[in-house]
Amino acid sequence: MMDTVAVDAGTRNDRSRPRFREQLRVNGREHELDLDPRTTLLDALREHLGMTGTKKGCDHGQCGACTVHVDGRRVLSCLTLASLVGDAEVRTVEGLEATDGTLHPMQEAFVACDGFQCGYCTPGQLMSAVALVEDEGCPTDRTQVQEAMSGNLCRCGAYPGIVDAIERVRDREVAR
Amino acid sequence: MKPFVLLPASGEAEAAASVAADPGARFIAGGTTLVDLMKLQVETPGTLVDITRLGLGEIEDIEGGGVRIGATVRNSDLANDPRVRERWPVLSEALLAGASPQLRNMATVGGNLLQRARCNYFRDVTAACNKRSPGTGCDALEGHHRGHAVLGGSDACFATSPGDMPVALVALEATVETLRADGSTRSIPIGDLYVPYGDDPAREHVLAHGELVTGVVLAPSAWAARSTYAKARDRASYEFALASAAVALELDGGVIRTARVALGGVGTKPWRSTEAEAVLVGDEATDAVFEAAARAALADARPRRDNGFKVELAQRTIIRALRTLRERAVEEAA
Numbered sequence: 001m002m003d004t005v006a007v008d009a010g011t012r013n014d015r016s017r018p019r020f021r022e023q024l025r026v027n028g029r030e031h032e033l034d035l036d037p038r039t040t041l042l043d044a045l046r047e048h049l050g051m052t053g054t055k056k057g058c059d060h061g062q063c064g065a066c067t068v069h070v071d072g073r074r075v076l077s078c079l080t081l082a083s084l085v086g087d088a089e090v091r092t093v094e095g096l097e098a099t100d101g102t103l104h105p106m107q108e109a110f111v112a113c114d115g116f117q118c119g120y121c122t123p124g125q126l127m128s129a130v131a132l133v134e135d136e137g138c139p140t141d142r143t144q145v146q147e148a149m150s151g152n153l154c155r156c157g158a159y160p161g162i163v164d165a166i167e168r169v170r171d172r173e174v175a176r
Numbered sequence: 177m178k179p180f181v182l183l184p185a186s187g188e189a190e191a192a193a194s195v196a197a198d199p200g201a202r203f204i205a206g207g208t209t210l211v212d213l214m215k216l217q218v219e220t221p222g223t224l225v226d227i228t229r230l231g232l233g234e235i236e237d238i239e240g241g242g243v244r245i246g247a248t249v250r251n252s253d254l255a256n257d258p259r260v261r262e263r264w265p266v267l268s269e270a271l272l273a274g275a276s277p278q279l280r281n282m283a284t285v286g287g288n289l290l291q292r293a294r295c296n297y298f299r300d301v302t303a304a305c306n307k308r309s310p311g312t313g314c315d316a317l318e319g320h321h322r323g324h325a326v327l328g329g330s331d332a333c334f335a336t337s338p339g340d341m342p343v344a345l346v347a348l349e350a351t352v353e354t355l356r357a358d359g360s361t362r363s364i365p366i367g368d369l370y371v372p373y374g375d376d377p378a379r380e381h382v383l384a385h386g387e388l389v390t391g392v393v394l395a396p397s398a399w400a401a402r403s404t405y406a407k408a409r410d411r412a413s414y415e416f417a418l419a420s421a422a423v424a425l426e427l428d429g430g431v432i433r434t435a436r437v438a439l440g441g442v443g444t445k446p447w448r449s450t451e452a453e454a455v456l457v458g459d460e461a462t463d464a465v466f467e468a469a470a471r472a473a474l475a476d477a478r479p480r481r482d483n484g485f486k487v488e489l490a491q492r493t494i495i496r497a498l499r500t501l502r503e504r505a506v507e508e509a510a
Binding site for chain 1: 177180226228276278279
């Protein structure tokens with residue numbers, strides 16, 4: 001924490017310009033940022049790094065559109081202060097595809113299964129779905145998959161396709 | 177969001193002292209409640225003290241089969257801990273019934289203990305709210321209060337205590353460990369942590385400003401291992417409770433030797449019902465006894481215009497949880 005968030009002792013009480021330098025590791029790349037402490041991880045990604053794949057929905061932790069991975073866990077970037085991320089590794093939807101542009105199997109499955117309509121919630125859905133299959137041990141029961149995805153809302157109602165896509169990737173992982 | 181300064185804390189004592197010295201300072205860990213309330217300007221701290229790197233993120237075994245849960249253990253880690261699932265299943269079930277996977281990956285035990293109310297008027301700085309701005313009144317009295325408490329409120333405030341985890345911890349008689357700014361520590365039985373809203377609904381617990389929750393201690397018992405959580409809500413998942421019940425039963429044959437009943441979603445604090453427990457203990461685990469216990473738990477309920485349905489809903493939730501435990505006992509015996 002001390003290494004990455006430098007609050008200058010001399011300006012601790014200077015409310016006019018409290019800022020901090022943040023070293024953010026996103027999708028394997030280091031970024032050096034000069035941020036207001038109020039900056040959320042979501043705003044750091046979108047407004048400061050130009051990575052607009054992560055979406056701002058409610059901005060209050062209720063919709064899941066801003067879901068990213070921090071050290072392999074899915075979290076809500078809108079309720080995460082960038083200054084508290086420290087040296088953790090952040091993974092966003094931009095980090096899913098291979099360097100040659102090949103889609104992640106979950107992205108392919110979303111396309112194949114009609115896992116989206118307008119697409120706004122999709123980056124968050126994808127990050128939750130990938131965490132579920134890669135890290136959390138995806139349940140075999142469809143109702144439990146729905147439960148595990150309940151933190152990502154979709155106003156278009158693409159839920160059945162989203163769950164189909166997850167089951168497709170899960171079953172492929174199991175078969176492998 | 178109002179400007180603030182973020183201070184990293186290198187030790188527990190330093191963190192407690194930093195917050196105690198500054199009325200505008202707050203601890204921050206998961207941030208799931210605090211950052212949200214800061215965006216709404218319900219909370220306007222000038223200083224945040226980061227407690228995420230104090231080494232409070234472990235679940236330790238203690239003598240006699242208990243555990244000490246560090247204050248910054250994430251809800252998801254606690255819910256999935258094999259010891260918790262086996263010895264205190266109600267805690268795991270309550271955690272998994274709360275919020276979403278993303279929030280559970282962020283939220284910490286200490287923060288979750290002190291989660292603030294979800295009352296719309298508390299969260300709206302233009303509304304009258306005695307909890308947020310003491311003395312301004314309560315817009316929920318005449319306004320939207322379908323989700324509000326039927327136990328423990330007053331005309332000053334009847335906002336529901338929103339958490340699931342604290343309800344389980346109240347049933348389990350957990351102990352909350354804290355560190356004060358002067359370096360002293362205390363162990364608070366969780367039943368004594370929360371205060372019912374009296375004239376000052378802004379005060380929800382007995383902790384002093386700057387008193388740091390360092391951990392929660394659980395002791396094992398026969399009844400704790402036979403516990404469950406039932407939750408009724410407006411949608412199947414990712415929603416606060418309209419009514420919930422954390423229940424534990426130790427059965428001797430068909431007779432109830434020990435019982436614990438705590439309610440969520442209906443009280444101004446996580447609500448222990450010793451009245452329901454008294455009905456259960458010494459009697460047979462029959463539906464009639466369960467129903468009598470549920471009635472006893474809600475006997476003092478004071479419903480208002482739009483939340484009267486919670487009385488019967490809470491009773492049914494208690495009965496459902498008790499039946500679940502009876503079924504498990506039958507399966508275990510078979």
